[in-house]
Amino acid sequence: SHYIVCGFGRMGKQICNEFNSESIQFVIIDKAPDKIEAARNANYIAVEGDATLDETLQNVKVQDALCIVASLSSDAENLYTILSAKTLNPKIRAIARANTEEAVKKLQRAGADTVVSPHLTGARRLAAAALRPQVMDFVDGILAGTEGSFYIEEFLLDPSICPFVGKSLSEARLRSQSGALVLAIRRADGTLIGGPSAEEILQAGDILFCMGTATQLRQINRILVPNQGTSLRPPHEEK
Amino acid sequence: SHYIVCGFGRMGKQICNEFNSESIQFVIIDKAPDKIEAARNANYIAVEGDATLDETLQNVKVQDALCIVASLSSDAENLYTILSAKTLNPKIRAIARANTEEAVKKLQRAGADTVVSPHLTGARRLAAAALRPQVMDFVDGILAGTEGSFYIEEFLLDPSICPFVGKSLSEARLRSQSGALVLAIRRADGTLIGGPSAEEILQAGDILFCMGTATQLRQINRILVPNQGTSLRPPHEEK
Numbered sequence: 177s178h179y180i181v182c183g184f185g186r187m188g189k190q191i192c193n194e195f196n197s198e199s200i201q202f203v204i205i206d207k208a209p210d211k212i213e214a215a216r217n218a219n220y221i222a223v224e225g226d227a228t229l230d231e232t233l234q235n236v237k238v239q240d241a242l243c244i245v246a247s248l249s250s251d252a253e254n255l256y257t258i259l260s261a262k263t264l265n266p267k268i269r270a271i272a273r274a275n276t277e278e279a280v281k282k283l284q285r286a287g288a289d290t291v292v293s294p295h296l297t298g299a300r301r302l303a304a305a306a307l308r309p310q311v312m313d314f315v316d317g318i319l320a321g322t323e324g325s326f327y328i329e330e331f332l333l334d335p336s337i338c339p340f341v342g343k344s345l346s347e348a349r350l351r352s353q354s355g356a357l358v359l360a361i362r363r364a365d366g367t368l369i370g371g372p373s374a375e376e377i378l379q380a381g382d383i384l385f386c387m388g389t390a391t392q393l394r395q396i397n398r399i400l401v402p403n404q405g406t407s408l409r410p411p412h413e414e415k
Numbered sequence: 416s417h418y419i420v421c422g423f424g425r426m427g428k429q430i431c432n433e434f435n436s437e438s439i440q441f442v443i444i445d446k447a448p449d450k451i452e453a454a455r456n457a458n459y460i461a462v463e464g465d466a467t468l469d470e471t472l473q474n475v476k477v478q479d480a481l482c483i484v485a486s487l488s489s490d491a492e493n494l495y496t497i498l499s500a501k502t503l504n505p506k507i508r509a510i511a512r513a514n515t516e517e518a519v520k521k522l523q524r525a526g527a528d529t530v531v532s533p534h535l536t537g538a539r540r541l542a543a544a545a546l547r548p549q550v551m552d553f554v555d556g557i558l559a560g561t562e563g564s565f566y567i568e569e570f571l572l573d574p575s576i577c578p579f580v581g582k583s584l585s586e587a588r589l590r591s592q593s594g595a596l597v598l599a600i601r602r603a604d605g606t607l608i609g610g611p612s613a614e615e616i617l618q619a620g621d622i623l624f625c626m627g628t629a630t631q632l633r634q635i636n637r638i639l640v641p642n643q644g645t646s647l648r649p650p651h652e653e654k
């Protein structure tokens with residue numbers, strides 16, 4: 177259950193650093209020998225090759241991979257890589273970088289689960305910094321886990337594991353037992369319930385968005401998934 | 416109290432669209448006549464000129480502006496623009512785009528209040544999409560105000576206006592009277608209190624981060640700033 181990062185340029189390197197800081201197992205693909213050397217100097221596992229080729233993807237065990245991130249500077253290569261990866265492993269989560277506006281929809285059509293346009297994301301971030309500077313700092317902090325270890329985690333309610341499906345939030349006692357805050361519930365049909373009241377009933381397939389410290393979120397994980405037979409990625413270790 | 420956007424390229428255009436959707440008054444500066452034409456075709460106010468020149472900045476009344484966003488493709492021009500704007504109006508909020516990694520610190524040293532690197536932001540966004548896809552969608556939604564109108568707003572507690580400075584959160588009855596959720600409190604010394612308990616005492620200079628609908632956030636605004644003699648940017652109108 178490893179991750180694959182295609183491209184060890186400026187952005188690929190940053191992505192690898194984020195994965196590394198969260199103890200994610202990943203392997204890098206890059207065509208350029210100097211990029212491979214840079215990756216290995218950072219103590220990362222790196223394979224020299226063309227990520228658009230099935231052979232290269234098979235070399236890094238794409239069949240068993242959980243996620244692939246295509247962060248090449250060519251939109252055509254990102255698209256081809258996503259398409260190849262999804263063909264070899266339809267269950268893989270595919271994240272693509274779009275270098276141009278036109279590429280966003282094409283990458284989605286090729287099967288990318290998420291497409292990120294640095295220009296669009298950057299523009300939104302600039303506007304948000306102008307409009308709500310404190311909110312942006314706060315949100316950046318909780319996304320990176322740097323705000324005194326506060327961050328947001330997602331929990332999927334599986335009725336075969338979670339004893340509180342069909343019960344109310346107050347019965348689950350998430351807040352009083354963990355200290356974490358339930359920000360919102362996303363129902364299986366996509367509806368978002370922001371700031372749910374204590375009377376809200378938990379349903380199968382709900383995703384709970386919770387904010388807290390690593391310790392608080394691990395406690396929530398223990399409450400929602402008591403037997404730990406879980407496919408959830410557990411929250412970070414406390415640093 | 417207007418905003419100034421320097422550069423009407425791919426990113427500048429997106430920034431203007433965000434400002435426009437939130438009814439912000441802004442003026443665009445660009446050197447290129449075709450960009451000025453594009454801006455005017457979008458019904459925006461645009462001035463042809465070099466944003467690094469005092470004369471151009473004075474033309475768009477930089478002295479009275481609340482905020483300037485330097486989104487030019489040259490880091491040197493962004494730096495010069497920020498420095499000029501801060502010299503003409505030390506109180507202006509200056510947001511700069513950094514096109515290279517090296518420029519980030521230099522723009523900060525030149526006086527930028529916030530520096531955004533699209534490459535860094537994009538890389539973080541790609542990593543987050545791989546690690547916590549649902550959280551990213553949720554956060555993007557509340558930042559953009561698209562999630563059924565849920566979003567986060569910041570409120571600064573001014574003791575001369577707010578009647579609840581020195582009282583507890585439960586005494587202020589923010590949650591029960593508005594329905595909005597107090598996510599966190601940032602103290603004047605920078606400390607962040609995430610998921611504050613009902614007993615937490617509100618202090619002068621606190622910033623409250625609240626999540627809710629536009630209606631809920633307006634209600635919070637009325638509770639915290641009862642006489643409406645406020646310098647706060649009021650929450651969005653309900654759409």
Ligand SMILES: [Ca+2]
Nearest residue numbers: 197198320321
């Ligand atoms: Ca982290």
Ligand SMILES: [Ca+2]
Nearest residue numbers: 436437559560
């Ligand atoms: Ca908006």
